[in-house]
Amino acid sequence: MRKFLFALLALTLAGFSFPQSATAATRTIELIERPHQLIDGRFIDDELATLLSPEGRLGSLVFTSVPTQTRWIIDGAFLDEVQAMTDGYALADESDGQGVDVAIAFLDQLKIATSGAVITPIAYGNPDRTIAEQLAPSELSFYFSYGAERVSFHLERTVAVDKSYVAKERAKISGPLRKNYTVNRQAISKLSTVVTAPELTLFRARLAILLSPSINGELSEKFAANAIVGVAEQRAKLRINPGKYALTSETVEVPLTLVNGFSSAVTVNLIFRSSNIKVLVNDMRQITLAPESRTQFAVPFTVVASGSTNISAVLTNAKGQWLGPSSKLALTMTLIDSRVAWFTTGAAVLLFIGAAAQTYRRIRKGR
Template sequence: MKKVALLLLTLTFFLITPPVHAATPVVRITDIPHTDFQGNFRDNKLALSLTPDGELGKALARASTTTTWVIDAALLDEIIDMSDGYQYLGKEDPIGANVALLWLQQLKVLTEGAPVVALPYGNPDASLARSLSRSELTLYSELGRSKLEEFFGRAVISQNGWGKGKSQLSSEFKALYKSNRFQLANLARAISAEEIPLLRARLGRILNPDLSSQDRAYFSYQGRDATNNIVKKLRVVSGRYQLTSETVKVPLTIINDFETDTVLTLSLLPMNYRIQVESLYDIVIPAKSRIQIAVPFMVIASGSTVVEAQLMTAEGVSIGALSKLSLSMTVIDSRVAWFTTGAGVILFLAAATQTARRIRRSRREK
C-alpha cells in the first residue's frame, strides 16, 4: 500500500504544470517553524502541507511563467531535512520524506528561469528585527540568500520589503531575544564554531509574524534554553573556598566544551576589601578541555566575600555567564600572631620558673 501511495503522490506532483496565466504573480513559500532549536520536528503538519492538497503543495500549483518566488530558506532547510528521512514521535515517516523530496524536485522545475527572492532566514518581521538589532537582520538576510543560491545553483534576489505581516512579540520576549542575541554575538568573538551562527540564525524564527501567541512563547523559551546551553560550554566553575593564610593560590577550573581552542582573559572582581586578586591574561584554553589554574589571592582581613569571575576577550568583551567564587577567610593578623605567641612564651617561662622555685623550696623544707 505504501508503494501505491508513493506512486500516486509522484503522479500527482508531476501533473502540476504552471498555467499560462495566473491570478497571483507572486508565490510565497513561507510557514511557521516546524522544528525546535535542536532540529526535532514538533509535529507532522509540514508533511501534510507539502501534499498537493496542502498549503505549500497548492502554492506550487499557483505558479505561472511570470511568477516571482518569495522563499524563506529556513523553511526550505526543514523540507530538505525531511526529505533525507526524519522521525516524528520516535518513528520514521518514509511517506513524508518522499513527499518532501517530490515537492523539492517540483519546486526546482517550476522556478527555473524565474526570479527568486530570498527572505531573511526564518522570515522575521524585518522592521522589528531592524529595531532590535540591525546587524542581526543583515545576518538573516545574507544567510537566506546564500542558502537559496546553494539550493538553486544560481543567483537570487536579496532585498528588504518582500516580508509580510507584523510580529506581535511581547516586550518580555523582545528583551529575551536581545539578551540571547547579545550573548551569542559575544561568544562568536571568542569561539569559531558552526553551532553559534546556526543558533543565532534560528533565533530569527522567534520574530516570524505568523507565530501564534503560544508559538511565540514556545520558541522564545526554547531560544533561551538553547542559548544558555551553548554559553555554558565555555565557563569558569563556581565554588566555595576556605582560605587560612595571608597568601594562598586558589585552584580555579575553566571548561571549554567547544571543538576549537581559544585565548581569553579571566577577570576577577572581589565584592569587598577583605581580599585582593588580580585578573589573569592570555589564558590558553584548549578545545574539549578542563584546565585548572592556580590564582594568587591575598587576604586582607578575616571574614567572607564573593569574587566575580568573568571570561573576557582581550578587548574587554564579556564571554559566557558570570561565575561566583565564595571565599571564607580565617586568617590571624601576623602582628596579633606574634603578640599571642610572645605572650604564650612569657607565660610558659613564668610557669616554669615558678615550678622550679616550688621544687627547690620543697627540697629545703625536707
C-alpha cells in the first residue's frame, strides 16, 4: 500500500513538472540599428531600403513567423527613421530614396508581429548608458521616456518605460566629441524651457545618437558636425532681427521685430544691454509670440546724449538664461537742445517775415 501511494505521488509530481519543462523559452528580438539619418533628418544612405525587405536582416525578423512568447527590444529612433521613409525621402546627395513601399509594409507587419508580445523600449537613439549617466543623467531619463513614447506611437499600443535593457557595446567617444555633445545639449535644453514644439523635442532626442556605440570614427565626426549646424538652425528660429536706427528726439519708439519660427507659442523676456549710457531702455518681460510669427514691438528709448551706441538685445527664459545669440541694434542719436530749437525756430520765423515784407514792398513799387 505504501509503495502504491509513493508511486501515485511520484506520478502526480511528474504531472505538475512536465508542462513547465515543455514550456518554450521566451525568444528575444532586437530592432536596434545604427542611424541612417543625420541629426537634422537627412538620410546619409539608402541601406534601410534593403534591410527592411522580407529577405533583409531587419525585415526577416518581422515578416517570418514569430512565436507568441517573444520579447521585442525596440529603439524608437529606428522606427522614426522608417516612418520618415514612408512619405518619400531624399538622400544627402539629393537622390531619391527607394524604400517607400518596403518601409510602409515593414511598419504594418511590425504591428501584427508584436501583437500580444512583450515590448521593451530602449533609450531613444541607443545612447551609451554609462556615458549618458556621466554627462547628463536627467537627459537620459528624457531619452527613455521619449523612446517609450515613440514606440507606443508606432505600434499603436501603450508601452511603458523600461530601463532593463543594457547594450553590450560601449561607445568610443573622444573628449572633444563629449564636449560637443554637452554644449549642444545645453543649448537645446535651454530652448526647451520655453518651446514645446514637437520638432524641437525630436531634435533634442536625436542628440542622443551622438552617444551611440553604433557610430564611431569618421561617422561620429560627421554626426557631430551636423549637430553643430542643426543647433544653430534651431536657435535661429527664435530671434530678434538686428537693425540700424536714427534717434532725433529725447524719447523715441524703436520698432523691433521678434521672430518665432516654431510651431508652438513661446513666452520670453527681451533684455537689453548698452555699450554706454547715452541711451536708456527698459527690459520687456513675459512677451508671448504666436507660432510661426514675426511680431513688431514699439520699444521706447530715452536719449541722454548725442552720439552713437550699440545695444545688445537678447531673448531669455524665466531664469534669465540666454535662448540664443544676442542681436545688435546700432543707434545714432542727434539730440537738439530745446533752447537751440527755440532759437532756430524763432530765427526762421523772422527770416520768413522779413522776406514777406520785402516782397510786399517790391510789389507796391511795381505799381
